[in-house]
Structures are given as structure tokens and as C-alpha cells.
Amino acid sequence: MPKLLIGSHVSTRGGFSKAAVRAREQGGRSFQYFPKNPRSLRLKEWNAADAAACKAYSVKHEIQSIGHSPYPVNPAHERERGQELYELTVASLRNDLDIAEACGSKGIVVHFGHTHASDPLEGYRNIIGCLDDVLEGWQGKAKILIENQAGDHGPMGTTLEEMVQIRQLCQYPDSIGFCLDTCHAYAAGLWNGGRDEALIEKGDRMGYWPALCGVHLNDSKYPYGSKKDRHARVGQGCIGLEGMRWMTEQEPVRGIPVVLESETGPDGTHREDIQLILSWQ
Secondary structure, eight states: OOOOEEEEEOOOTTOHHHHHHHHHHTTOSEEEEOSSOTTOOOOOOOOHHHHHHHHHHHHHTTOEEEEEOOTTOOTTTGGGGOHHHHHHHHHHHHHHHHHHHHHTOSEEEEEOOOOOOSSHHHHHHHHHHHHHHHHTTOOSSOEEEEEOOOSBTBSTTOSHHHHHHHHHHSSOGGGEEEEEEHHHHHHHTSSOSSOOHHHHHHHHHHTOGGGEEEEEOOEESSOTTOOOOOEEOTTSSSSHHHHHHHHHTSGGGTTSEEEEOSOOOTTSSSHHHHHHHHTTO
């Protein structure tokens, strides 16, 4: 069984290489970071030497990482908001991929997205078209990692079927993977929060687990099926310690970045929660 590569989301203040150092200092074996301002699609002019230092440090200390695209990215909705914004979204995601590749990251997490179109199929077509445009000509190892959603903006992106189907229908499936958010899965009714062998079996049967490249290990502040996206610290939410521990024991989540996105501990880091999870191993 591969190692559990537990870590957390960390700041890139001071550069990407500093993010890798922060991750290791708090006991992490992985980390997540924002390639650029998470509130904007504005492209980032990044320092190649800094990104190379991040990659070298991560390789030396056997730390894996994933990036997270800015929150305004919505591949299911962009064409409805005008061509200019759509083109900016595509360029922004390609910018994120370039940075992730230079930092040696597995890929960039992208929310599945949502749409208010009268025809729900339009949203799925938008996603496929957007990902195809981003990945056209892409030769790097970094992938787009589609993240499942809680259902707070509607039913889109809450099932394994949608994740797998979108990937299969895109022109470049080998450059697309998945990021499983445990809070979102619980809130959407995808995972029951316990020893859900049916989820593991379904993921195997559909080919979801082989394409899993990252996990957001978040407890939930709201009950199962609530459709509310509110993260809690591990063991301090409605899922609880037993369910979270079970998830970390599953083979598909081993050997890939498993990151905490919840509130930090008293010292301002995720060190306490990382130590708790490592104590289970």
C-alpha cells in the first residue's frame, strides 16, 4: 500500500518554493497552492527560477503538490458570459497549467462548474469545449483535475458519472484527472460518510479511481445530503473521525496529494490535524 501523502493548502507568500518549505515544516507530505490571485483571472508573470526551486525541493523531500485554479473559473457557464471572458478563462487555466508544470505539480484543480441555462446539456457542452480549448497543444505532464461539487449551486458535478463522462468526451482525456473533495461528496450524497464499500466498487467499475490525482480531505459542518459546502476540521464535523479515517485507508487515495482545506489550528497551520492523521497510519 502506498503512503498517505497528507498535507494542506499553503500560502505562496515569498514564492512557490516557500510554499513547499511551509508544507514540509508543518509535517506535510503534500500541499496545495494557488498559482495566482484566487479572486481574479488575470494572468500571472511567474518566476521560472522560483518554480524550478519549488520542483527541486519537492523532489528532494518527496513532497507532491497540486495547484488550485481561481474561484471565478466556471467552465460550465463561460460561453454564456461573453466571448471575451471565455477566452480569458481559457488563457487563465493554461497559465495555471504552465505554472503547475514548472513547479512539478500533479495538476490544477478546477471546479466542475454550474450553469443557469434552460438546457442543462448546454453546461456539459461548455465544459467539454472549454477543457478542449485549454488542452489543445498541451504537452506537459500537469493535468486538469475536475473537482466534484456539493450541490449548493445545483445538481451539476455531484456524481461520479458526470466526472467520468466529461473526461471521456473530451479530446484529451489523458490530460484530465479528478480531485475528490470529501466534504462535497458527503454534502451531495455521493459518500455516506462511513465505510462506503459501494462507493469504492462504483469508482472501480467506472474507472474513476485510476484517474484520481488529488483529494481534499475535509469534514463537513452540515449533515449528509445537505448540499452545503462548508468545510470542518477533520473529526470536528458531521462525518467524524471514523469516516475520515476510513477514507484515508482506501488504496485509491494513497500515493497522491491529500490536502486539508479546513480551518487551521491554534498555531495558524494545519500541523495539529496532519499529526492526528499521521497517527492513524
